[in-house]
Amino acid sequence: MPVTHSLEADVLRRQDPELAEILLGELDRQSTTLQLIAAENFSSPAVLAALGSPLANKYAEGYPGARHHGGCEIVDVAERLAVDRAKALFGAEHANVQSHSGSSAVLAAYAALLRPGDTVLALGLPYGGHLTHGSPANFSGRWFDFVGYGVDAETGLIDYDQVRTLARTHRPKAIVCGSIAYPRHIDYAFFREVADEVGAYLIADAAHPMGLVAGGAAPSPVPYADVVCATTHKVLRGPRGGMILCGAELAERVDRAVFPFTQGGAQMHTIAAKAVAFGEAATPAFKLYAHQVVANARALAALLAAEGLVVTTGGTDTHLITADPAPLGVDGRTARGRLAAAGMVLDCCALPHGDARGLRLGTAAVTTQGMGEEEMAGIAALLAGVLRGETESQKARDQVRELTGRFQPYTG
């Protein structure tokens, strides 16, 4: 992947060497350590080029053909392209590509369908619900009455019986399915059935698996959910941002919930970059990529289990793995710090059993770098060696540097 930003980098180096140093330092960090954060990826040079383009200068409140500003005729074409590509990629009747982030997409979905005080059923935060699924520190927990379902303490799988029981008891206005840490496919048909039974809207927050859906490596929530929210970064490999998909009957409500209800001017450079990413995700190469992401995650999960970590649900269907490192003598927080010192960057997460923190990792970024199952074996062994205290962090760092040297995210 050649870097196409050399010109911009040169301009920045001349005009603001201090900031240029920071950017180069971050590029070096990303290129010489292992990016195992499940929500991260490497966007293509074409996506980065669109992000750094003059479209960033344009104010464009409203929607194509109905803006509050003049001079929008070109950016209108960019937004229509992004919308058409998103609709085609996911088979949706309507797409809104303006949400600034995954959280703002969820906020807009709630704004489109709910009133403050409404009851919403969602995966509880201790089991992998996102902040926007009812955290008291977030607008969702303040404005709505959230009821949380959980996962089975033994299997780590969503407790579908509990979902049905809670839905019957609380008669929520909306049911949310989606998680920051659930490694398995979600049974969207089941959620649809329960939502229909109790007269609730179904909102799928598919921020994590949407890239896999694009590549045909995970089931799509689009045929089942009234509204699908997603991020365009993560496995989808686009710019940081959000999007909303829905049927034609909710299109106007969703659009008005994004602008003017929850956002102002659309970020046209990001929307252009989303169009680029949707175009890339529609290619056969992306299909192969998405399937390789899952193959790598499955291999890594099995290898980590063989090293003694307790892998939640016994494996994964997606890009994401959560695991308890306790059998190796460390808790999740200590493990994350030790691994960071060794050049392996990942997150802590809640575990379905007990209070201890576990590890959450994903294979989207390393797969973009071209790594396969063979490299997953090396990563699992290195990770376990560091956690057991058998491999010193400097030695591990050297091995990580050697590995990332062979699989550069950007070249040139």
Ligand SMILES: Cc1ncc(COP(=O)(O)O)c(C=O)c1O
């Ligand atoms: C399920 C889910 N919803 C929403 C979000 C929020 O996305 P953002 O960080 O872009 O606001 C995330 C981010 O990880 C997520 O995993």
